[in-house]
Amino acid sequence: MDSTSSDMAARPPLESTADNGLKIVIVGGFGVGKTTLVQSVSDIRPLSTEEMMTRAGEGIDDTDAVRRKSATTVAFDFGRISVDEHTVLYLFGAPGQERFWFLWDRLFAGTLGAVVLVDTRRLADSWYAIDRLEQHGLPFIVARNVFDGPAHTTEQVxxxxxxxxxxxxxxxxxxxxxxxxxxxITLVRHIHALSAAQEARL
Known part of the structure; x- marks a missing residue:
């Protein structure tokens, strides 16, 4: 298992040759691991807007499947990763609760693509994210966060x-x-393939 924090100081700074910055949004349901993904992969100390969950959210946030969750994102997470010496991804993790979905349209502005992170134990939580991305015409991929083991096959998902x-x-x-x-990297390759296919049709 890779460390999510111990090697943070050893991660490289932004290369001076980096000239291609891509904005990527991580979306998905409540508690699927969006903040964790941004934290684990970022080259820099990620910006997090996680706040402790309080009784004010009871009856509003569905925590049945994530009972151990004690904090939640209330705006967005931000991180950065260099894919190679020229390409940098700026990562924005979207909040998962329905009451914060109004923020998604702003996060989608200027975005080249998205990752829909799903928990196969709660697939219905992913439908809204996919629908919104399709409405915005944004390319995306789906990543199945395995947690303690997938509950369904990829074909079923x-x-x-x-x-x-x-x-x-x-x-x-x-x-x-x-x-x-x-x-x-899979998302970047998908975006590139879609762009190449569009150019070939012109």
């Missing part, structure tokens, strides 16, 4: 989410830097 064959569906462990980085 693809069918349940009604994902077209052209949208990548990958497994990940949001706690692992290497696993989370692989998810982001």
């Amino acid at each position: 693809r069918e349940a989410l009604d994902l077209p064959a052209g949208i990548p569906l990958v497994d990940c462990d949001a706690r692992s830097r290497s696993s989370s980085k692989a998810v982001l």
Whole structure:
């Protein structure tokens, strides 16, 4: 398991050759691991807007599946990762609770692509994220956060989410830097492939 904090100081600064910055948004339901993914993969100390959950959220936030969760994102998380010497990803983790969904439209502004992080134990929580991304016309991939082990096969997940064959569906462990980085690389390649296909049609 990769460390999410012990090697933070050893992570490299932004390369002077970096000339291609891409804004990426991580979306998904409440408690699926968005903050964890940003924290695990960021080259810099991530900005987090997590606040302690209080009784004010009782009856509003559905915590049945995440009973051990004690804090939640109330605005967004921010991190940065260098994919190579020229390409830098600026990561924005969106809040998952329905009462904060109004922030998503602002986060989507200027975004080139998104990762929909899903918990297969709560697939219905992902439908809204996918619907909003499709409405905005943003390319995206789906990453299945395995937690203690997937509850469904990838084929079952693809069918349940009604994902077209052209949208990548990958497994990940949001706690692992290497696993989370692989998810982001998959998204960058997907965006590039869509761009190349569009240029070929012109």
